[in-house]
Every structure is written in structure tokens, then in C-alpha cells.
Amino acid sequence: MRPATSTVESLTLxxxxxxxxxxxxxxxxxxxxxxxxxxxxLCFLEGLTVWGGCRLCMVEIAGSPKLHAACATTCAEGxxxxxxxxxxxxxxxxxVEMLFxxxxxVCAVCVSNGHCELQNMAVKLEIDHxxxxxxxxxxxxxxxxxxxxxxxxxxxxxVRCVRVCGEIExxxxxxxxxxxxxxxxxxDLDQPWGxxxxxxxxxxCVNVCPTGALTHRGTAxxxxxxxxxxxxxxxxxxxxxx
Amino acid sequence: xxxxxxxxxxxxxxxxxxxxxxxxxxxxxxxxxxHVTQFRGFEKFVEGRPLTEMPGIMARICGICPVSxxxxxxxxxxxILAVQIPPTANKLRRIMNLAQLVQxxxxxxxxxxxxxxxxxxxxxxxxxxxxxxxxxxxDFARDGILLRKFGQDVIALLGGKxxxxxxxxxxxxxxxxxxxxxxxxxxxxxxxxxxxxxxxNYFHEIEDHYPAEVDAFANFPTLFAGLVTPEGLLEHxxxxxxxxxxxxxxxxxxxLSDSSHYGTLISEAVENYSYLKFPYFKPRGYPAGIYRxxxxxxxxxxxxxxxxxxxxxxxxxxxxLGRAPQSSFHYHWARxxxxxxxxxxxxxxxxxxxxxxxxxxxRARPNRLExxxxxxxxxxxxxxxxxIDENGLIRWANLIIATGHNNLAMNxxxxxxxxxxVDGNKLQEGMLNRVEAVIRCFDPCLSCSTxxxxxxxxxxxxxxxxxxxxxxxxxx
Numbered sequence: 185m186r187p188a189t190s191t192v193e194s195l196t197l198x199x200x201x202x203x204x205x206x207x208x209x210x211x212x213x214x215x216x217x218x219x220x221x222x223x224x225x226l227c228f229l230e231g232l233t234v235w236g237g238c239r240l241c242m243v244e245i246a247g248s249p250k251l252h253a254a255c256a257t258t259c260a261e262g263x264x265x266x267x268x269x270x271x272x273x274x275x276x277x278x279x280v281e282m283l284f285x286x287x288x289x290v291c292a293v294c295v296s297n298g299h300c301e302l303q304n305m306a307v308k309l310e311i312d313h314x315x316x317x318x319x320x321x322x323x324x325x326x327x328x329x330x331x332x333x334x335x336x337x338x339x340x341x342x343v344r345c346v347r348v349c350g351e352i353e354x355x356x357x358x359x360x361x362x363x364x365x366x367x368x369x370x371x372d373l374d375q376p377w378g379x380x381x382x383x384x385x386x387x388x389c390v391n392v393c394p395t396g397a398l399t400h401r402g403t404a405x406x407x408x409x410x411x412x413x414x415x416x417x418x419x420x421x422x423x424x425x426x
Numbered sequence: 427x428x429x430x431x432x433x434x435x436x437x438x439x440x441x442x443x444x445x446x447x448x449x450x451x452x453x454x455x456x457x458x459x460x461h462v463t464q465f466r467g468f469e470k471f472v473e474g475r476p477l478t479e480m481p482g483i484m485a486r487i488c489g490i491c492p493v494s495x496x497x498x499x500x501x502x503x504x505x506i507l508a509v510q511i512p513p514t515a516n517k518l519r520r521i522m523n524l525a526q527l528v529q530x531x532x533x534x535x536x537x538x539x540x541x542x543x544x545x546x547x548x549x550x551x552x553x554x555x556x557x558x559x560x561x562x563x564x565d566f567a568r569d570g571i572l573l574r575k576f577g578q579d580v581i582a583l584l585g586g587k588x589x590x591x592x593x594x595x596x597x598x599x600x601x602x603x604x605x606x607x608x609x610x611x612x613x614x615x616x617x618x619x620x621x622x623x624x625x626x627n628y629f630h631e632i633e634d635h636y637p638a639e640v641d642a643f644a645n646f647p648t649l650f651a652g653l654v655t656p657e658g659l660l661e662h663x664x665x666x667x668x669x670x671x672x673x674x675x676x677x678x679x680x681x682l683s684d685s686s687h688y689g690t691l692i693s694e695a696v697e698n699y700s701y702l703k704f705p706y707f708k709p710r711g712y713p714a715g716i717y718r719x720x721x722x723x724x725x726x727x728x729x730x731x732x733x734x735x736x737x738x739x740x741x742x743x744x745x746x747l748g749r750a751p752q753s754s755f756h757y758h759w760a761r762x763x764x765x766x767x768x769x770x771x772x773x774x775x776x777x778x779x780x781x782x783x784x785x786x787x788x789r790a791r792p793n794r795l796e797x798x799x800x801x802x803x804x805x806x807x808x809x810x811x812x813x814i815d816e817n818g819l820i821r822w823a824n825l826i827i828a829t830g831h832n833n834l835a836m837n838x839x840x841x842x843x844x845x846x847x848v849d850g851n852k853l854q855e856g857m858l859n860r861v862e863a864v865i866r867c868f869d870p871c872l873s874c875s876t877x878x879x880x881x882x883x884x885x886x887x888x889x890x891x892x893x894x895x896x897x898x899x900x901x902x
Contacts, residue, residue: 293486327817402478404482
């Protein structure tokens with residue numbers, strides 16, 4: 185039964201000079217996107233819990249000396265937010281350049297070439313070169329699963345796969361081992377994917393992966409397209425049931 | 427007092443190379459070597475990558491002939507999957523391979539080699555390049571550019587882009603041909619044939635102007651190798667790998683259904699002065715097993731072409747030069763005949779009723795741990811050989827590139843032409859251009875997309891044994 189009066193508080197804030205009203209509890213990212221203000225993200229995916237790891241959605245809030253992750257910061261009354269200052273643009277470019285430098289993202293021969301969120305982000309941020317020396321780490325491809333493949337070379341550690349596996353499929357096959365540049369996605373107790381006892385082979389991880397790190401086995405260059413549309417629908421249906 | 431002349435780098439070829447000419451005390455040529463100075467390492471860095479990525483990765487070996495590497499890689503993958511690709515996919519792959527042949531041969535003949543033929547080997551280097559050609563022979567240059575465009579357009583229409591299309595995949599191709607695309611290609615064919623006819627007529631006129639070059643441009647007996655159909659006709663995609671001797675007498679033949687046995691016929695030697703290995707015909711040993719591949723070799727190996735116009739032209743070719751011409755100067759003419767063949771064959775393939783069929787890919791998992799793909803690149807026979815682990819990841823790769831097969835012949839050819847034309851007492855540009863021109867006959871693709879077009883700086887120093895430079899020739 186609907187309550188007689190709504191308990192949701194309405195707030196007013198300013199994003200990029202535009203006066204906006206929203207409900208309390210909404211994040212800056214949600215409100216900005218609802219108002220057609222684009223804030224770039226890579227780890228965020230509607231339907232999964234907020235991770236705040238990629239740091240691409242960092243915004244400036246008047247009166248605060250530090251930057252804030254728009255995906256993980258809730259709106260407040262009178263907040264004045266800036267999403268596209270020269271400083272933020274520069275930081276975003278730097279973040280994406282460091283992602284490219286950290287592992288082996290060879291777009292030209294990647295199965296996700298042309299359908300990759302990292303590649304699209306680089307284009308969007310007008311990145312035409314990488315200022316940092318490439319690390320060229322030696323990373324393995326896990327091709328042991330019957331239907332899917334994990335290529336650590338293309339992984340940006342957004343952990344969308346870990347979240348979808350735990351939160352939506354409920355299997356929690358995937359997790360992260362190691363720290364810093366040595367961090368890597370693993371299956372169960374760091375076993376080959378094909379030997380995992382918990383993987384249900386549902387393929388959700390492949391479809392939420394933004395790059396060519398998780399792909400269907402047998403795909404050739406440029407053939408891998410992802411279908412992440414299932415996620416908001418699945419989440420909605422589950423919320424309706426509970 | 428011995429001296430050494432170095433041509434570094436060699437211009438109007440694809441890739442990086444240099445030539446050294448060693449002189450004796452009297453200033454006469456004692457030895458000459460062709461050095462390939464670049465190193466790519468593809469065989470090493472594909473290790474650990476999934477099999478299905480191979481065509482896409484291997485195509486990156488070259489920006490001039492990416493389709494050739496696509497074909498050989500895809501065929502090696504087909505072999506590992508142990509699949510028979512659908513007949514329509516076979517025809518579509520053939521069309522793209524022939525389009526590659528046309529565009530690459532047009533580039534080699536018109537853009538890179540014809541300046542030597544039209545302006546003369548001793549012509550002014552300022553004119554003797556593609557820009558001079560456009561200025562002084564605009565119709566000829568236009569025909570060359572449009573012929574190359576024809577090949578490039580066919581590749582783009584089939585594969586989505588002119589360079590490095592990802593269309594050829596293990597098991598077939600990834601999208602079918604549409605009626606509009608077929609008609610668009612067919613519409614361009616009469617004009618393309620007319621262009622190559624004009625070039626052939628022109629070549630007939632000038633071919634006799636170079637008796638000294640015909641005589642000294644890698645003119646010696648060798649074996650020849652190339653693919654043939656089961657009927658012995660000119661072939662670029664399948665069939666059998668055939669070796670013939672300098673009289674065109676068959677020496678050995680390997681059906682591509684047994685392609686994994688290529689090692690019984692071909693082995694590779696290494697010399698310390700070049701990164702390019704030296705393949706040789708194994709039964710005859712090294713270096714006696716010298717053989718040539720490419721357009722001239724294919725026309726020697728094949729009984730005939732199998733298309734009307736190309737066979738007529740092959741008749742003229744054989745009437746004038748014999749059944750098995752030995753001079754590598756004749757690669758140019760053979761290249762034009764193959765352009766004609768390529769266009770005619772594209773037309774024939776497009777007219778098959780099943781060419782628009784949408785069943786164009788066979789799907790399978792790896793069923794073997796080893797596979798070999800052999801096809802004809804514009805420059806000659808191309809061999810890709812892969813081994814995988816049980817997860818389908820590449821663990822070992824060996825590539826024998828077309829240019830490699832000709833390495834022994836190119837080295838001998840450089841020496842022959844240097845002995846004939848280079849006088850160490852006084853360097854002249856035309857002498858050294860001939861040394862480079864013999865290399866251009868083979869149209870070597872040194873695994874690279876570099877296009878020099880005569881602009882690569884060339885410096886030749888004539889040094890005494892004590893290191894003192896006694897003569898210098900500089901081209902910028």
C-alpha cells in the first residue's frame with residue numbers, strides 16, 4: 185500500500201552549471217545521466233553494485249579539495265558539481281593511457297576490436313598516444329573452458345565479471361588474486377577455468393566484460409560482440425519477485 | 427687492396443635491406459651479398475595466443491600482402507580444425523587472394539619497377555620514380571594506379587577494408603557475398619582487362635630494349651616451384667606444390683592434402699649476414715637446391731593458365747622466351763600475365779551460381795595438434811605451420827615466406843649483375859640502380875609495410891681496406 189505522503193526527499197543541485205532536482209539517495213552519476221550529462225565510466229554497470237574502481241567518473245564538488253567518484257557519491261542539497269573541467273579531462277586521459285600501458289591491449293588483433301568499451305573510451309577521450317612506457321607483461325590466456333576464454337592481457341580489472349558472477353548468477357566462481365599490477369582474475373582457488381567446479385557456464389561474465397578479456401571461445405579478430413542488456417532486465421525481474 | 431661497396435638501404439622494394447659488393451685489388455667484383463636487415467619475430471610472439479586469432483595476427487606481417495598471410499594462416503587453422511570449408515567460402519577466399527595478386531603485382535610493376543623500364547636504368551633518378559611516371563607517362567601511370575585500385579576495391583568490398591580485413595577466418599569467411607557487391611565487381615572487370623592489355627602492349631615494345639639486363643639479371647638455371655591444379659594449370663590457393671627443373675621437367679610434387687610433409691621437399695639454411703633464411707630443395711642439398719618462386723616460376727611450373735586471354739598472352743611469352751625462361755628479368759612480364767589471369771578468374775568465380783550462398787563457414791574445435799597452410803602469395807609460395815596445445819593455444823610456429831624461397835637466387839643475382847655492371851674504380855648511379863633492379867624483379871616483400879618509392883636515402887661508400895673512403899655516391 186502506498187504511503188499517504190512520500191518519505192523521499194527532493195534535492196536541488198547544480199551540475200555543470202545546470203540546476204537539477206533529484207531524489208535523496210541518488211548518486212551524482214545517476215542524476216547526471218538522467219539529465220543527459222555524460223560522465224565516462226568503465227567499471228560501473230547498471231544492475232551491479234557500485235565498485236568505484238576505474239576512477240574515470242571522478243568529479244569536482246565545490247568546497248571540497250578532493251575529487252569524488254560520481255558513481256559512489258550521493259547528491260546533497262546545494263551541491264555544485266563540475267564533471268568536465270580541464271583537470272578532470274586530463275586525469276581521465278591519463279587513467280586510460282595507464283590502462284593501455286599496464287597490459288597488452290593490442291586492438292588491431294583483438295577479438296573485441298570495434299566492440300570494446302576501452303577502445304571506445306580512448307576514442308571518446310581523444311587519446312592519440314600513450315605517454316607512459318608499455319610494461320609488456322607476460323600474461324597467460326586461459327583457454328581451458330569449453331565455451332569461454334579469459335585473456336589476462338586485455339583485462340582492466342573492472343571486476344564486473346566478479347560482481348555479476350557473485351551477485352546475479354550466485355556462483356562466485358570468479359575473484360581477484362594479488363595486489364597492484366599483479367592483481368588478476370581467478371576461478372575458484374586459482375584453477376584453470378575449465379577445471380572450476382562452481383562455474384555454471386552461464387556466460388554472464390563474458391557479456392558484461394568491457395574488453396576482449398572475457399570472450400567466447402572460437403571467435404576470431406573483431407568477431408566478439410557483447411550483450412549486456414540482459415542485466416538491468418534480470419535485476420528488475422528479481423527485485424519484482426522479492 | 428680489397429674494397430666494399432654498400433647499398434644501404436635498397437630502394438623501391440618492400441622492407442629494409444642492404445647490398446654489399448666486395449671488390450678485389452683490381453676493382454673488380456669479388457663477391458656480393460643481399461642482406462635483409464630487419465627482424466620481425468612473429469614466429470615467437472604468437473606463442474600462447476589462441477588459434478582462432480592467427481589469421482588476424484599473421485595478416486599484420488605485411489601491409490602490402492596481408493591477404494596472402496590471411497589465406498595461409500586460415501588454411502593452417504582449417505587443417506588443425508580438420509574441416510572442409512564450404513565450397514562458396516573456398517571460392518570467396520580465392521577471389522580475395524586473386525584480388526591481392528592483382529593489386530600487389532600492379533604495385534610492383536607500375537609503381538616500383540616501371541620507372542626503370544620507361545626511363546632507362548641510367549635515367550635521371552629525379553625522374554625515375556612514380557612521380558616522374560605520373561608527370562611524363564600519365565596514361566600508363568593511371569592504368570597502374572587504377573589496376574591496383576581494382577584489386578584493393580575487391581578486397582574492401584569483400585572484407586570491409588583494403589588492408590588487414592578480418593573477413594577470412596578459420597573454417598571459411600565471416601560474411602557472405604551480396605548480389606550488389608558481386609555486380610559492382612563484375613562491372614569493373616572490362617575496364618581492368620583493357621588496362622592490363624594496354625600495359626602488355628607497351629611492355630612488348632620495350633621488352634627488347636634491355637638485352638644486357640635480360641642477360642645478367644639473375645639469369646641462371648635453377649629449379650622452379652609453385653602451386654598447380656590437379657590438371658597442371660596455374661593455381662594460387664590449392665592443388666599441389668610442384669617443383670620443376672630449368673627445362674620445366676617435373677622433379678617433385680606434393681599434394682596440399684599432404685601439406686604437412688612439406689619438410690620432405692624444403693629445408694631452411696641460415697647465413698650469418700642476413701635475417702632472412704635460405705630455403706632450399708632438400709633432396710638436392712644446400713646450396714645446390716636453389717629454386718625460384720613467384721610469377722615467373724608459376725608460369726614455368728604450370729602447363730597453362732586456364733583462362734582465355736592469359737593463355738593467349740602466355741603463348742606469346744613462350745614463343746619469344748621459350749618454355750622455361752631463365753632470366754629473372756622476365757618476372758615483370760609474368761607479373762602482367764598473372765594480373766590478366768587474376769582478373770579473368772575473379773570474373774569466372776563470381777559467375778558461379780552458388781557464389782551468393784550464405785553457408786560460408788564450417789565450425790569445429792581443434793581436432794589436430796598441428797596444421798600446415800600453403801597458398802600462393804603474389805611473390806610466391808607461402809607456408810604457415812602451427813602447433814597447438816590441447817587448449818588450442820599456439821605453442822610453435824614456422825613461416826616460410828615467399829621472398830625467402832628466392833633468397834638464394836636473389837643473392838646469386840646480385841652477384842651476377844654486380845660482376846657485369848659495377849666497376850669499382852668509379853661508381854655511377856646507373857650501375858648501382860641495376861644492382862637494386864635485379865632485386866626488384868623478384869618484388870621482395872621483406873615482411874614489412876614500408877614503401878620506399880625511391881625516397882629512402884641511399885649512400886654508397888667505396889672504401890679502401892684501411893677504411894679510407896675513396897668514392898661516395900649519395901641519393902636523398
